[in-house]
Amino acid sequence: xxxRSQVAMVFHLDKCIGCHTCSIACKNVWTDRKGADxxxxxxxxxxxxxxxxxxxxxxxxxxxxxxxxxxxxxxxLTSKGKFLQKIFHQPSLPTMDEYYEPWTYRYEDxxxxxxxxxxxxxxxxSKVTGQYIDIEAGPNWDDDLGGSPLYxxxxxxxxxxxxxxxxxxxxxxxxxMFYLPRICNHCANPxxxxxxxxxxxxxxxxxxxVLINQNVCRGWRYCVSACPYxxxxxxxxxxxxxxxxxxxxxxETGQAPxxxxxxxGRIRYMGVLLYDADKIEAAGLRPDAELVTAHRDLLxxxxxxxxxxxxxxxxxxxxxxxxxxxxxxxRFVKDWGLALAPHPEYRTFPSLFYVPALGPVTYxxxxxxxxxxxxxxxxxxxxxxxRLPMSYLASLFGAGQEAxxxxxxxxxxxxxxxxxxxxxxxxxxxxxxxxxxxADCDPEQAEAIYRLTSLCSFEDRFVIPASHREQAVEVxxxxxxxKGAAGFGFRExxxxxx
Amino acid sequence: MLTNFLFVxxxxxxxxxxxxxSILRFTWRPxxxxxxxxxxxxxxxxxxxxxxxxxxxxxxxSGHLFAFFLPEAILAWNARPLRLYLLEITGLSMALLAxxxxxxxxxxxxxxxxVKVVTSPLDVVLLAVLLYQVASGIDVAIRxxxxxxxxxxxAAPYLWSLLKLAPRPELIAPLPWxxxxxxxxxxxxxxxxxxxxxxxxLVVPIFYYWRRPQVVxxxxxxxx
Numbered sequence: 001x002x003x004r005s006q007v008a009m010v011f012h013l014d015k016c017i018g019c020h021t022c023s024i025a026c027k028n029v030w031t032d033r034k035g036a037d038x039x040x041x042x043x044x045x046x047x048x049x050x051x052x053x054x055x056x057x058x059x060x061x062x063x064x065x066x067x068x069x070x071x072x073x074x075x076x077l078t079s080k081g082k083f084l085q086k087i088f089h090q091p092s093l094p095t096m097d098e099y100y101e102p103w104t105y106r107y108e109d110x111x112x113x114x115x116x117x118x119x120x121x122x123x124x125x126s127k128v129t130g131q132y133i134d135i136e137a138g139p140n141w142d143d144d145l146g147g148s149p150l151y152x153x154x155x156x157x158x159x160x161x162x163x164x165x166x167x168x169x170x171x172x173x174x175x176x177m178f179y180l181p182r183i184c185n186h187c188a189n190p191x192x193x194x195x196x197x198x199x200x201x202x203x204x205x206x207x208x209x210v211l212i213n214q215n216v217c218r219g220w221r222y223c224v225s226a227c228p229y230x231x232x233x234x235x236x237x238x239x240x241x242x243x244x245x246x247x248x249x250x251x252e253t254g255q256a257p258x259x260x261x262x263x264x265g266r267i268r269y270m271g272v273l274l275y276d277a278d279k280i281e282a283a284g285l286r287p288d289a290e291l292v293t294a295h296r297d298l299l300x301x302x303x304x305x306x307x308x309x310x311x312x313x314x315x316x317x318x319x320x321x322x323x324x325x326x327x328x329x330x331r332f333v334k335d336w337g338l339a340l341a342p343h344p345e346y347r348t349f350p351s352l353f354y355v356p357a358l359g360p361v362t363y364x365x366x367x368x369x370x371x372x373x374x375x376x377x378x379x380x381x382x383x384x385x386x387r388l389p390m391s392y393l394a395s396l397f398g399a400g401q402e403a404x405x406x407x408x409x410x411x412x413x414x415x416x417x418x419x420x421x422x423x424x425x426x427x428x429x430x431x432x433x434x435x436x437x438x439a440d441c442d443p444e445q446a447e448a449i450y451r452l453t454s455l456c457s458f459e460d461r462f463v464i465p466a467s468h469r470e471q472a473v474e475v476x477x478x479x480x481x482x483k484g485a486a487g488f489g490f491r492e493x494x495x496x497x498x
Numbered sequence: 499m500l501t502n503f504l505f506v507x508x509x510x511x512x513x514x515x516x517x518x519x520s521i522l523r524f525t526w527r528p529x530x531x532x533x534x535x536x537x538x539x540x541x542x543x544x545x546x547x548x549x550x551x552x553x554x555x556x557x558x559x560s561g562h563l564f565a566f567f568l569p570e571a572i573l574a575w576n577a578r579p580l581r582l583y584l585l586e587i588t589g590l591s592m593a594l595l596a597x598x599x600x601x602x603x604x605x606x607x608x609x610x611x612x613v614k615v616v617t618s619p620l621d622v623v624l625l626a627v628l629l630y631q632v633a634s635g636i637d638v639a640i641r642x643x644x645x646x647x648x649x650x651x652x653a654a655p656y657l658w659s660l661l662k663l664a665p666r667p668e669l670i671a672p673l674p675w676x677x678x679x680x681x682x683x684x685x686x687x688x689x690x691x692x693x694x695x696x697x698x699x700l701v702v703p704i705f706y707y708w709r710r711p712q713v714v715x716x717x718x719x720x721x722x
Contacts, residue, residue, distance in 0.1 A: 084703075088549050089541075129611050194711040202715045217532070218698060219532040219535050221537065236616065239534035498523060498620075
């Protein structure tokens with residue numbers, strides 16, 4: 001047993017309103033720079049849709065994540081033996097066209113334009129070349145475009161659907177969509193780390209945040225291809241790769257990252273998960289059907305004395321252990337089974353979990369009045385009549401397995417009915433209770449889920465222990481050496497080349 | 499005098515600067531070490547340019563290094579004409595690959611609107627020198643045939659004499675000017691090495707083969 005601590009996340013998709021506030025918060029803090037201007041470390045996608053970069057889930061093309069080959073876990077990108085062959089040219093590297101060419105507008109033309117009959121216009125210019133560009137795509141070009149022939153129809157996950165389901169998903173009367181905010185998953189088995197030729201990418205032992213050492217990165221770009229979520233970006237100006245750093249200066253001081261803090265729908269939760277690093281490889285070798293369970297088995301019970309003992313041996317502090325016991329993420333993922341990692345079949349074991357969107361629940365109507373369920377069958381009927389087929393969600397969150405998604409959806413539906421019964425009173429309590437039982441829930445758990453979903457405060461959503469910077473290696477250096485200087489760390493301007 | 503300056507002074511300046519500046523740059527400006535890849539901006543023509551160039555020049559360069567370290571082995575190999583032809587034809591075809599590659603890279607660099615943006619003056623200088631180096635090498639290989647033979651008898655001892663700090667420029671003094679220019683532009687490449695993107699050649703990630711797949715760094719003292 002090798003218990004480590006990981007800051008982990010839950011995004012509750014039922015609450016996401018797709019406002020992109022998270023993206024903007026991140027952009028303003030981290031990527032509003034030359035070379036990074038096309039990067040959206042946090043982006044919000046409309047699903048079904050092709051996402052950013054286009055069709056990032058298509059691993060036949062991008063070769064991200066891990067595969068099991070000859071009983072061993074191996075990067076899909078390349079084997080170790082053939083590794084250097086691809087160094088001169090990465091066939092699976094997405095180019096700027098797969099993301100988008102960043103642009104701005106020549107606003108000064110509005111003021112300085114010559115006197116003329118027409119209104120002056122601000123033409124779009126490329127942020128790369130400075131020349132006029134005809135804008136063809138952007139990072140959220142398909143925003144809200146459920147059912148669109150260009151975007152929704154090319155969603156990689158539609159492969160899991162039958163022809164009939166696909167038609168239904170794309171026909172105008174039954175259009176459906178939901179939002180998928182995405183950041184770096186800070187995986188337990190990160191493919192980007194394993195693929196980095198220079199060893200520049202590393203996972204922090206204390207909190208599991210995955211970072212790129214900019215001084216060691218040589219721009220070989222293997223990480224960009226290897227990350228199945230396409231959350232490592234190549235800075236075309238500095239020639240270095242960059243990625244979401246989970247606002248570690250904030251996390252270290254117990255604050256929520258910018259995208260979490262600014263979330264309008266309050267969909268984001270952050271807490272500590274303890275996991276057993278010794279089990280990762282074995283878990284990665286399990287077949288697709290068992291991956292969700294294997295992932296959950298990695299996560300260790302913070303109340304188990306053996307786990308606590310092993311964590312202490314690894315230097316996990318008491319505050320972190322305490323936070324782990326109060327972790328909202330642990331409750332959503334392990335206790336309740338509501339949150340699921342995106343594409344577990346990539347075998348990176350993400351630390352970001354999603355509560356799938358239940359969406360609008362439709363029951364049958366009579367004389368314009370919705371008929372409330374009168375039996376447990378009726379409670380769960382909307383699951384199979386849902387506009388969004390279960391197989392779609394299974395492709396996104398279940399490695400193709402419907403069972404874990406269905407379990408989560410059933411529980412949410414049962415709780416919704418239960419709260420209707422207790423708060424509004426137009427559903428029979430007995431029926432609602434039977435529904436809860438069938439969904440592997442009880443009134444106590446239902447109340448806890450309801451509270452953490454709907455009535456949660458800032459402190460409930462973010463249980464982040466401050467890290468012990470006073471114990472960090474910097475303490476070993478003499479601070480007086482730096483007296484009168486600029487301080488610790490990396491102080492060089494990020495300039496291209498020499 | 500001129501010979502001494504060009505074939506004794508200049509090589510030493512180039513070599514010393516290459517070593518000293520590379521190390522200083524690695525120590526003080528590690529951020530500046532990068533392949534500075536532009537594949538993200540343009541990938542299709544880079545495939546042909548970069549692949550042909552790198553594979554071609556790697557073979558040519560290893561041929562030079564082999565002849566430098568084991569000149570006798572080359573001479574022994576060349577004892578049979580068939581083997582000599584084989585070696586020369588292989589070298590020449592690899593050099594032609596590199597030439598096609600570097601030309602493709604130059605065309606790409608000056609025609610692609612995005613790649614132009616990330617092109618520095620030193621990139622242009624470097625590409626020009628590399629183009630000249632490959633082209634002059636091919637020219638020498640065609641016009642002054644059996645270079646693998648005289649490289650072993652003249653060039654290798656001369657280069658070794660430089661390394662042994664007992665320079666013998668007279669070894670290459672009688673060679674044609676085209677050959678000497680090939681030497682000079684070779685030294686120029688060495689001189690340019692630490693100042694340009696060519697430093698990526700010094701940080702080829704061979705250590706990848708020995709490292710563990712996952713890198714975990716603990717920030718606290720006394721742990722791992």
